[in-house]
Amino acid sequence: MKENTEKPSAEAKALSLFLMAFKTVKPIYKEQSKRLNRLWNQVVAGDLSMADYMKRVQSMLTLNGGYDEVLKKTVRFYMDKSGEWKLKGEDKYCVDAQKVADEMMKK
Numbered sequence: 001m002k003e004n005t006e007k008p009s010a011e012a013k014a015l016s017l018f019l020m021a022f023k024t025v026k027p028i029y030k031e032q033s034k035r036l037n038r039l040w041n042q043v044v045a046g047d048l049s050m051a052d053y054m055k056r057v058q059s060m061l062t063l064n065g066g067y068d069e070v071l072k073k074t075v076r077f078y079m080d081k082s083g084e085w086k087l088k089g090e091d092k093y094c095v096d097a098q099k100v101a102d103e104m105m106k107k
Helices: 010-022 027-045 050-063 067-082 092-106
Strands: none
Touching: 010 027, 010 050, 010 067, 010 092, 027 050, 067 092
8 A cells, every 4th residue: 555645734734733722612623623634534545635635624724714814823822822932844834833923922
């Protein structure tokens, strides 16, 4: 069996981290998190195409305010919780999140 080496997009990463952060706040976020994980498992298993996965991710992002809003809420959540933004990296999500964190620190 061929192993799927694709990684989730920045949008999928944003949605996943948002749902992990807020799943204790509202039950709907917990359900969306489970759904997102099931969808990713289907992609990894080869039962769902990446294009179909991304359509569903975009739909869920839209329900939650879009990429930028999800990003801001997630960064704010973790900054309020720990006092700083700790996620570092060079991928699109990490770069975007660091910009948001830097702007929040200036205020």
